[in-house]
Every structure is written in C-alpha cells, then in structure tokens.
Amino acid sequence: MLTIYNTLTRKKEEFKPLHPGVVNMYVCGPTVYNYIHIGNARSAIAFDTVRRYLEFKGYKVNYVSNFTDVDDKMIKAAHEQGITVPQLAEKYINAFMEDTTAINIEPATLHPRATENIPDIIKFVSGLIDKGYAYEKDGDVYYRARKFKHYGQLSGQSIDDLEVGASEHVSADEVDKKEDPMDFALWKAAKPGEISWDSPWGKGRPGWHIECSVMSTKYLGKTIDIHAGGQDLEFPHHENEIAQSEAENGQQFVRYWMHNGFVTIGKDNEKMSKSLHNFITVHDIIKQVDPQVLRFFMATTQYRRPIQYSEDNLVDAKNNLDHIQTAYDNLTYREQDAQAGGDAEVDVKLAAFKQRFTDAMDDDINVQNGIAVVYELVKYANVYAQKDQVNADALAALKSTLATLMSIFGVKLTASDNQIDDDQIKQLIEERNEARKNKNFARSDQIRDDLKKQGIILEDTPQGTRYKKE
Template identity: 55%
Template sequence: MIKLYNTLSQELEEFQPIAKDKVSMYVCGPTVYNYIHIGNARSIVSFDVIRRYFQYRGYAVNFVSNFTDVDDKIIQAAHEEGITTVELADKYIAAYFEDTEALNVKRADHHPRVKDYILEIISFIEELIEKDYAYEIDGDVYYRTRAFEDYGKLSNISLEDLREGASERLEDGAGTQKEDSTDFALWKTAKKDEVSWESPWGPGRPGWHIECSVMSTELLGDTFDIHGGGLDLTFPHHENEIAQTEAKTGVTFANYWMHNGFVNMEDEKMSKSLGNFIFVHELIKEVDPQIVRYFMASAHYRQPINYTHTALEEAETNLQKVHQAYTNVSYRLNSAAYELDRDVDDLAAFDALERQFQEKMDNDFNAANGFTIIYEMSKLMNKYSERVHVSKQVLNYYMGRYEEILDVFGIIVHEEAELLDAEIDALIQEREEARFGKDFIRADEIRDQLKEEGIILEDTPQGIRWKRKNHE
C-alpha cells in the first residue's frame, strides 16, 4: 500500500484513489517567459518519478501539467523581444520540451495552456460572482477570501495575519479598490496595447490563480486525486486554488496535496533576486543530462537538495556504478549457459531485493532509501557476473528487472551497442595476436590508439571487454 505525505493534513496517509487502480494528477507547470531553471526542473523530475512509480506499481495515471502563457512577465518579455506573447510562449514551450526530454521526463497526458481556456475561465468567474464569492470593480474581478470559511487550511495561514497584498502575485499593482486587502484578482482589466480578451467586465485577462482551477477541473473533474507543485506554491497559489474551486463546486478539490522541496545553490537558497540560479538549457550543455537527472531523482522529493559541483560528481560516480553493474551482467551473456541448477535461488535473491525496494518507495516515494536497495541489487549483479558459470535466464531476468526499476527514476542503462567499424575490429584482433605473441609494446600501442578513438578496452578473466568513452 502506497503512503504519501498530504500537505493538507500534514500527515502520512494511505493513498486511496477515487477510481480503482487509476490516479488523476495535476502538477503546476512553468510560466513560459524564459528557459526553465534548476528549481523548475526539481519539481518536474520529482513528480515525473512519482508518476512513474505509480505506473510501476500498476496504476494508470492521467497526468496533467499546465503552461502559464498569460502573465505580466510574458507580456514584458514579449515586448522586449519584439514578438507577440503567443510567439514568446511557443518559443519557450518548445525549449521546455527540449530540456525536459534531455532529462528523460515523460510528457504529460495533457499540457493545457491558459489561452485555450479563456471561455471556461470567464464562465468559472461568473459562477463565483453569482454565488457572491467574487465582485467586479472597474473591469477587475476579485475573490472574497473572507467568504470562504476554510481559507488558510492548506498553508495554516490566518487571514488576520496576512498583510496587504500577501495573497497577490507580483503583477497585481492595484488593490486600493478591493473590499479587503487579502482579496485576490480573478480577472484583470487590460492595459493599453497588452494582450486581452473580451469579457462581461470588459477587455482583460485572467489572474494567475484561476487558470489552474479551471484547467484541472476541466480535464480531471471537480475532485481528483493529487495536486502537486513546488513548496513555494503552497501559499498563495494553491491556497487560492482551493478557495475559488471549492466555492464554485461545493466539493473537495483534490484529495491529496504534494509539494517538493527547494533547491539550494552552494548551501544558499536559490533566488532570482540573488542571481544564483542556473538554466537547465545551459547546464545540460556542460553536464550529462543523465547525471543531472540522477542528482535530482535520487533524493527524497520533499527534502531540499544542495546543488554543488561535488554533489554532481558524486551523482556521476554513483551513476557509473549503476551502469557498470548492468554492463557486467550484459557482457556475461556471451558465455552463459541457458539454465543452471541454482537459477531459482538466484532469481529469488533479486525478487527479495525488489520487495524491499517497493517497501521503501511505498513510504512516500522515498527515493533515497529506494536507491540503497538499488545499490544492493548492483552488488548482487556484480557478484553473480564474476561466477565462472552463469545462466542466461538469470542474466536476462536481472537486466530486465533492473531496467524497469531504474526507469522509475528515468535512469537509462540499456543502450544499443554500437558496431565497431572494420578498422577498429581489426585493431582489437591485432592486439590479441600481439599479446599472444608476447609483443606487449605493440599491444599497448594499439590500446592507446583505440583510446584515442574513444574505445576503452578492459582485460577481464572472461576475455576482452570494450566500451565507448562517451558511454561511461
């Protein structure tokens, strides 16, 4: 039974889906006015792992993650680049997919955009006005936070403790005409020459919070299983989503609320104001995306992670160990028997470790503990591959289960072997002949020549092994 930490109850709860063996899940996506940074990537990777683990455990997951493509920052960036807001959003959505695919993130089942839900947003706001949860002043529409009795239940923040503007995003410079300082914008009247849509209150555009309420309920229903996002979204964004959605529908919005931890940069909180953030677009030009993925995916999603060069080096070392175990087993297929008498025991040994892995991950998707079991699997595979006699049945089973488990974290170990061209193949054969004839000088020369070609040779008791340098 999977247990997860519910931010709403602040407790570990057994996951009980609305529909048997199905998970409906909405995760807040980026505002597409620039490339995603490593903080965005942490959230994206965290929920990708959670989604993958649900699927590994046999659930069908309907996963929705939005793009905010209507926003003050988008308007400003589009103006600076001399293009339309749609062109700017298209540009950075394409970049988002390029960067996340490099990190081996699965695309969501739905990636809704605000611009495609304007009519639904207007209808949603109209219902809130009809129920007296919202009001219009001079073309702006605000939500009455004090009308919702449970406001603050997610973040445990009292309305009385909020200072003016606390429930607003930076783009709302109005506020003096609001009934209450804690009310937040649902619809904002258009300024001169900015993107807008016609509405019952005049030309304007949606506020930030309303978009996710509309897109999530349109795609997943009034109540769905899991709503997720970064810890920084707990208040005000998710708090406001709950207030406006439950006011409209009269039912629970999401049964479970999940939030991933922050990314610190060299022991300091990452902040755009401090300028200590890194765009993924630039990072993956310098660092293997699988190393970045491993660094993020191997930590517990709720815990903060500290980005340092040392942390990346450790991730690279651990990733190499994981790869090496798979490579060792794969190599032994060449000399394996079809079956051996002790296959049942060897298969059972891996199964026992996989059950331990599931126990660790079932406890709030604890990837850090899950990887302790993966390292035990690696040791088992390494030890087995060193035996004189090995079984194809066991080797293939180890490889298949290992691949599937690592796929939970988006780690790729299976790579199609690249064929050696005739020249390199001949050099390896010549080196073997030189060694057999005790011409070790020539053998070493060939090893060095192959190394320059990116081919690393390994002399093992089972024979020569090779790998390409960029696959390390």
C-alpha cells in the first residue's frame, strides 16, 4: 500500500487517485530569468523520481510543470540584458530543458507557460471578482484572503499570525490600495514600458499565484491528485493557490500536497537560494561533475529531507554509483561463458528483492531504504558473478532488475565501454598473463603499473583478466 505524507493534513495517507490507474500531478516549475541552481534541481529530481515510481507501480501519470515566463524578476533581468521578456524566457527555457535532460529528468506531459494562458487567467480573476473574493483598485486586482475560511491551513498558521508577517512587507503604495495587508495580487497594472496585456482593469499582467491555479486546473481538472513543489512554496504560493482555486471552483483543489526539503550548503547548512547569492547552477556543475552522479546524489535522499551539498558528498555518491555500475559490468562480463537456462534460486531471490524495494518505496517514497535494498542486490549480483558456473537467463534477470530499479532513481545502467583499440596495450596484457603464469611477478607488476598510468585498470578474476578505462 503506497502512502504519501500530505502536507495539508500533516500525516501519511494511503494514496488513492481520483481516477483509478491515473495520477494527475502538477509540479511548480521555475521562473525563467536565470539558469536553475541545484536547489531548483532538487525539486525537479525529487518529483521526477516520484513520477517514475508511480509509473513503475503501473499508473499513467499526467505530469504538468509550468514555466513562469513573466514577473517582476523577469522584467528586471530583461531590462539589464537589453532584451525583451519573451526573449529572456526563451533563452532560459531552452537552458532549463538542456540542463534537466542532462540529469535525466523525463519531459513533462505538458510544460505550459503563463503568457500562453492570459485569457484563461483573466476569466479566472473575473470569476473571483464576481463572487466577491476579489476587488479592483487602480488597475490592480487583489484577493480577499480573510474571506476564504481555510486560509492558513496548509502552512499551519492562523491568519492573524500571518498578518503580522505580511504587514512588514507591504509597501506604502500597497497599503493605500489593499483592504487588508493579507490580500494578495491577482493582476498587476502595468508600469510605463512594461510588457502587458489588455484586461477589463486596464493593461497589466497576472500575479504569480494565479498562474498555477489556472494552469493546473485547466490541464488536469478542478481537483488534482498531487500538487508538489519546494518547501518554500507552502506559504504564500500554495496557500494562495488553494484560496483562489477553491473559491472559484467550489470544490477540493488538491488531494495530496507534497513538498521537498531544501538543499543546504556550507558549515552552517545555509539554505541555497538566489537571494542569498550562495547558489551553484546545474549549468555550471555538470561541466565538472558527471550529471548521473549529481542525479544519483540528489535522488537517493528522501524528498522531504534536506540535502547537504558538498564535494565530499558528491564523491561518496560517485563511489556508490561506481559500485553499482561495476556489479552490472561483472554480470555482463560473465555472459561470455554462461550456460543456457535460468536459475530458480536467483528467481526467488530477485522476487524478494523487488518486494522489499517496493515495501520501502511505498512508505512515502523512502528512497534511502529503497537504495539500501539495491546495495544488497549489488552484493548478491557480485557473488553470483564469481560462481564457477552461471546461467544466461539468471544473468539477464539480475541485470534487468538492477537496471529497472536504478531507472526509478533516474540512473541509466548500460554496459561500460571497455574496448581498447591499441594493439600494443592488448599485447601487454597478454604478456602480463604469461609473466604471471611463469611467476615473473616483477614484470607482471610493472605492466600493471604502466597500464594504470595510461588509465587502464586490470582486474584478475577466476575467469581471466579483465580491464577497464579509469
């Protein structure tokens, strides 16, 4: 039984989608004014892993993740770069797709953009005005937060407590316009020279929160199964989405809310963010680190837990991933002398590993317990690969299971490219084998050391000497 921790109820609940066999899932995407940093990537990786596990379980997942392609930050960045807001958006949407492809994130079923949905946003805002939940003031439209009786439920705060914080961040201009400090913008009047669209309230653009309410319900339905995003989006973004959506649609907006933990950095475990100027972009890091290592590092921490980013932790992830890849290569190597047929004992073991993996992941997508099962499978695979006699079907089943489970973490296992084209190197390996046979260990060790300097690693096994590129 799959359980998911629902932020709204603050407990794990049995996952039952609205429509059997189908999951409608919305994940808040980036505001495309810069390259994504690994804090942004954490959310994308966490919920891509959730999606992959749901698909492994047999669900059809309709996965929608938006692009916020117009807001204050984008207008400022476009002005600084001397380009238009649409040009800025196109630049960083392309960069996002390139970077997320590198870390093996499956494309969303749909990537809607806010600017593609302006008529729907205007219609949605008009509906809230008609129902008394919103009001217009000098071309701006605000939502009456106090009118929504459940406001604050997601973030677990009373509206009076929230008002104290809101009052500290309201400008003098907004004080004059808003009926209450808690009210938030649905539509913003355009300033001279800003990108804008015609509306019943004059030229302007949508507020941030309204975009996701409109796009999630437009493409997935008035009630969706899972809405996910970073922990920092609980308030005000997701709180405001609930208020807007349920006021307009008159029904439950989201069945399960999922929020991922932060990425921290440094000795003080400071949250990584653009505002703190302590961020590392995916665009930069994958030039130095294998994207699969970054993916594996982030995908193997349970989504609600924080991740501490450090070079040491990346090295640990690389070593663990190398052990898994080596096990896969060990199985591949034994295919050359395997006998036909299967192995009943291997079949029983694999069924047990799969069940234990599923039990772990069914507990709120507990990837840490899930990967622990994979590590045990790796040990078993290595032991089997060392047997004097192995069976072809058993090797294939071990490889397939290992590859399938690792694919849920977004890691592709394929046979390593260990082909060596240099005939001289092959001759040296043969010479070393002959030296070992004649107990000329000095020459044998010298050849091993010389090859290591060239990046060729030798491994002596009962089935002969293997080699691989370092």
